[in-house]
Amino acid sequence: MLATMETTPADIAALSFEDALRALEDVVRKLESGEVPLDETITLYERGEALRKHCQTRLDAAQARIEKIVAGPDGQAAGVAPFDPAPDR
Secondary structure, three states, X not given: OOOOOOOOHHHHHOOOHHHHHHHHHHHHXXXXXXXXXXXXXXXXXXXXXXXXXXXXXXXXXXXXHXXXXXXXXXXXXXXXXXXXXXXXX
């Protein structure tokens, strides 16, 4: 049964990015195997979506932190710049 995989949104929120990504990869492997009954497939899909959202939130937060850090010539934080600036043309 799926009891060992079921977690609440609060449980997922407590996962590190790496742990959530591993759990998401496990869900994908199980879904791709094609050997999961329909009801369990739906539950796995819902869990996978919650894990994906959690991973995206963690990535967005990391990107925001990077955008805020800009080192000046002395190596000290000197300001804020976009994470992925548009290339010069």
